[in-house]
Amino acid sequence: VQKTDVRVVAATNVNLLDRVQAGKFREDLYYRLNTVPITVPPLRDRGDDIYLLFRKFTADFSEKHRVKPISLTPDAVRLLTRFRFPGNIRQLKNLAEQISVLELDREVDATRLTTYLPTAQTSLLPALLPGHGAGTGAGDFGSYSERDILYRLLFDMRRDMTDLKKVVLELASGGPRPTADAQELLRQNSHLFTNLTDSASSAYPGPEVPADSSGYLLPAAPLRVEVAPAAYDDEEEDAQTEDISHETEEETLSLDAIEKEMILKALRKHHNKRKYAAQDLGISERTLYRKLKQYDLESA
Structure with a gap:
């Protein structure tokens, strides 16, 4: 029989006593696990700890990268300690390093x-432009549902895709001498170029949606694609x-x-400071001194 000792470290943001009373967690298991409770x-x-942790993170960063640490003015300290930090300690560390x-x-x-603290108004959700909200005028989208607008966009994308297929078909099959690769490409993908006329003529069957979508979509610059003919010179190539x-x-x-050259580069990079050169090389200072003596670089 082999015996072993087990130590269980468990973390939760749930009040287990409330769960026990509600019958959602076993009471005997709770008291078996609850040996040394630590509440964080x-x-x-912990407003008083925020600035101390900020100083700790900036000091660690400055020591690692050998730069002057960041300091905060009194008004900045008050602003920092009043911030909620929904991301807790990781958000504070990322803020200090940023x-x-x-x-x-x-x-x-x-x-x-x-400028580094996120605001409550910050959001990645789509937003209307100012003055273009729903129901602000007769020429907007206030009287149309989101589904109608989405259908209209999908049909427009379908028509654009059909036009793109036509362009590809003309480029692949055009010219006095279509290449063998182009003919093979058309043969393998012939199903993509069928019913182009029917697809192009199909219109959006739903209610007419105004073409002006400035209230919902930001204007995008037109995409210009220029294809220049390529000339090949076999002899030159x-x-x-x-x-x-x-x-x-x-x-x-x-x-x-190679090792000697790397040591010299590290010494030049750190202005002959052997401690930092050894750290950059990933070796101890004692090993670096031995290598310097081995390669007769002690005067370097």
Whole structure:
């Protein structure tokens, strides 16, 4: 018989006592798991910790990347501690790192901090343009349902796709000498080019929707596609291919030489600061000193 010790670490944002009373959680299991309870309140309930954690994250970032840490003015500190932080500690850490990367001025006031804090009005949902709300006039979409508008857009997309198929068909089959690849492409995809006339003539069967959709859709710039004819010179292409194939780059395959070069690059990068050079190379300072002595680079 083999025995083992098990330690269970469980986390939840549900009040288990309420669940036990409601019969949603086993009472005996609750008392078996509830040995050392640790309650961690959300960040919005720990306003005094927000600024301390912010300073900790900015200090860690500055030490890692060797830059001056970010500091906040008193009004910025008050703004930071009053923010809800729905993303808790991860949102605060991302905010600290974002400001450390983007801000050139290392002292941030409340005005600058506001640009990094999401507002309640921020949303990824589609929104109407100002002055173009539903029911604001006779020429808008107020009297049409969203389904009618969606159907109209789908039929317009279908007509555009039909026109695109016609263009592809003309390009593939046109010209005095259609290539074999073009003919094979048409043969394999002939089902895509059937009933083009019927598809193009089919109109939206629902109620007429005004063509002006500025109230719902932002104006988009027209897409311009220009296809330029390509000219090929077989002799020139063969010559270029031959020249490239004969190009050889002389490089050393000696591991010692490569290692020596990497050490020199790291030292130059960090201005001969061996501590940072060793960190950049992923080795200890003791190993770096040994390598410098091995390659006679102690004076480097």
